[in-house]
Amino acid sequence: MGDATIGVQVDGVSKRFSHRVKGEVYAAREVRLDVAPGEFLTLLGPSGCGKTTTLRMVAGFEKPDEGAIRFGGEDVTALPANGRGIGFVFQNYALFPHLTVADNVAYGLEVRRVPSAEVGSRVAEVLKLVGLAGYEHQFPAQLSGGEQQRVALARAIVIRPRVLLFDEPLSNLDARLRVQMRTEIRDLQRRLGITTIYVTHDQEEAMAVSDRIVVMNQGRVVQEGTAQDLYHRPANEFVATFVGRVNLVPGRIDDLVGGVASVSMLGTTVEVRSVAHGIARGDAVRVVVRPEAIGLSAAGSEGPSATVASHAFLGEKIEYGLDCGGAALQAVRYNAGPGEVLPDGAPVTLNFAEEALALLPGDGR
Ligand SMILES: Nc1ncnc2c1ncn2[C@@H]1O[C@H](COP(=O)(O)OP(=O)(O)OP(=O)(O)O)[C@@H](O)[C@H]1O
Ligand SMILES: [Mg+2]
Structure with a gap:
C-alpha cells in the first residue's frame, strides 16, 4: 500500500509540561522506541504515564523538548503532522458530525488534492475493508459506537499512511465489541502491513493485538518485550503486577x-x-x-x-x-x-x- 513499509525510531524523547498542581512534570522522559517495519507495537501503562504524549510526538501534534523522531531513517522531528504521512485513530473518533460517512472518509484525500474519480473508488475500497459498504450516506449520529470507530479507522487508512497510530481506540465500546474490534484491527494491520503504534491501558488488549509491548510508568519505559516475555519474565514489581494477575x-x-x-x-x-x-x-x-x-x-x-x-x-x-x-x-x-x-x-x-x-x-x- 503506497510507500514501502518503514520503521519508526523514537530516540531519547522527553516532554515537559508546567502543571498547575504538580508544577513542572515530565510527561515523557528519555523514551526510546524502535518499531520495526510492519510491526504492531503497543504502549501500555496506567493513566498519566505518558502514552498519549509519546504518541502525539510521533504524530507531530506535540513537539519534543529533547530527542528525535525518525520515520524510515528520516528525521521528522521538525515536520508538522500533515507532512509525516500518519493515520491517527482517536479515542472519541473525532468524526465530522455534519458530513456523511463517505465525506468523512474522503476528507483526507480531498485536502491532499487526490482527483475526485480516485477519491470515490478509494473511499468505497476502504469502507468495504472495514465492513461498512452501504453506509456511505449515513451521518455519524446515525451510527453505533462500533460503526463510528470503523469510520475513524477507514479515514485513517484511506490516505495510505506510512505509520498508523491508535490512542485507546476501543475504550468507548462495550466489552464484547472491544474484543471483536481489536481482532479486526489486528487482522487489518496484518493485511495492510502498516507499521503501527497502539496505546492502551488494558493489558489484555495489549497482549491480544501486539507483536511487542512497551510498558511505561511515570513517563519512562520500564520494560519492553513480547506479551510472554513480560508475563513470564517481568523486570520489576510494577510490570509483574500490571501485566496479568500475580502472587x-x-x-x-x-x-x-x-x-x-x-x-x-x-x-x-x-x-x-x-x-x-x-x-x-x-x-x-x-x-x-x-x-x-x-x-x-x-x-x-x-x-x-x-x-x-x-x-x-x-x-x-x-x-x-x-x-x-x-x-x-x-x-x-x-x-x-x-x-x-x-x-x-x-x-x-x-x-x-x-x-x-x-x-x-x-x-x-
Ligand atoms: N497539555 C498538557 N499540559 C499539562 N500537563 C499535561 C498536558 N498533557 C499531558 N500532561 C501531563 O502529562 C502526563 C502524561 O499525560 P498523558 O496524557 O501522556 O498520559 P496517558 O498515559 O495518555 O494517560 P491516560 O491513560 O489517562 O490517557 C500527565 O501527568 C498529564 O497530567
Ligand atoms: Mg492517554
Missing part, C-alpha cells in the same frame, strides 16, 4: 548452582531457573507465582497445606483465594466439568509449576 511470594535463596536457584518459600523449596542478574545466595527475594502456576492436590499430599478462602466460578475457569499459613494466594483452575468446584474451607495441598516461576529482588524494586 509475589516472599522467599530466600538457599542455594544457587548453574543458574538454578533453590528458594525456600511457604515452608517448601522450589527450584527457579529464571534468576535476575545480581541475585545471590542468602538473598531475600519475591517469587513471581502466576495463579495458574499453583497446582491444587488432595489435602495430605506432599507440599504446603492451604485452605480455600473464596472461590468464583467463571465458566471456563474457577478462581480461588487460598490461605496458606496466613499468606493469601490467588490460584486458578480450568473447569473440567460439573462438580469440579472446591468449596470455601476445603483443605488442599499446593504444588508449584517450577518452570513458570521467576524471581524479583526482595526489597520492592
Whole structure:
C-alpha cells in the first residue's frame, strides 16, 4: 500500500509540561522506541504515564523538548503532522458530525488534492475493508459506537499512511465489541502491513493485538518485550503486577548452582531457573507465582497445606483465594466439568509449576 513499509525510531524523547498542581512534570522522559517495519507495537501503562504524549510526538501534534523522531531513517522531528504521512485513530473518533460517512472518509484525500474519480473508488475500497459498504450516506449520529470507530479507522487508512497510530481506540465500546474490534484491527494491520503504534491501558488488549509491548510508568519505559516475555519474565514489581494477575511470594535463596536457584518459600523449596542478574545466595527475594502456576492436590499430599478462602466460578475457569499459613494466594483452575468446584474451607495441598516461576529482588524494586 503506497510507500514501502518503514520503521519508526523514537530516540531519547522527553516532554515537559508546567502543571498547575504538580508544577513542572515530565510527561515523557528519555523514551526510546524502535518499531520495526510492519510491526504492531503497543504502549501500555496506567493513566498519566505518558502514552498519549509519546504518541502525539510521533504524530507531530506535540513537539519534543529533547530527542528525535525518525520515520524510515528520516528525521521528522521538525515536520508538522500533515507532512509525516500518519493515520491517527482517536479515542472519541473525532468524526465530522455534519458530513456523511463517505465525506468523512474522503476528507483526507480531498485536502491532499487526490482527483475526485480516485477519491470515490478509494473511499468505497476502504469502507468495504472495514465492513461498512452501504453506509456511505449515513451521518455519524446515525451510527453505533462500533460503526463510528470503523469510520475513524477507514479515514485513517484511506490516505495510505506510512505509520498508523491508535490512542485507546476501543475504550468507548462495550466489552464484547472491544474484543471483536481489536481482532479486526489486528487482522487489518496484518493485511495492510502498516507499521503501527497502539496505546492502551488494558493489558489484555495489549497482549491480544501486539507483536511487542512497551510498558511505561511515570513517563519512562520500564520494560519492553513480547506479551510472554513480560508475563513470564517481568523486570520489576510494577510490570509483574500490571501485566496479568500475580502472587509475589516472599522467599530466600538457599542455594544457587548453574543458574538454578533453590528458594525456600511457604515452608517448601522450589527450584527457579529464571534468576535476575545480581541475585545471590542468602538473598531475600519475591517469587513471581502466576495463579495458574499453583497446582491444587488432595489435602495430605506432599507440599504446603492451604485452605480455600473464596472461590468464583467463571465458566471456563474457577478462581480461588487460598490461605496458606496466613499468606493469601490467588490460584486458578480450568473447569473440567460439573462438580469440579472446591468449596470455601476445603483443605488442599499446593504444588508449584517450577518452570513458570521467576524471581524479583526482595526489597520492592
Ligand atoms: N497539555 C498538557 N499540559 C499539562 N500537563 C499535561 C498536558 N498533557 C499531558 N500532561 C501531563 O502529562 C502526563 C502524561 O499525560 P498523558 O496524557 O501522556 O498520559 P496517558 O498515559 O495518555 O494517560 P491516560 O491513560 O489517562 O490517557 C500527565 O501527568 C498529564 O497530567
Ligand atoms: Mg492517554
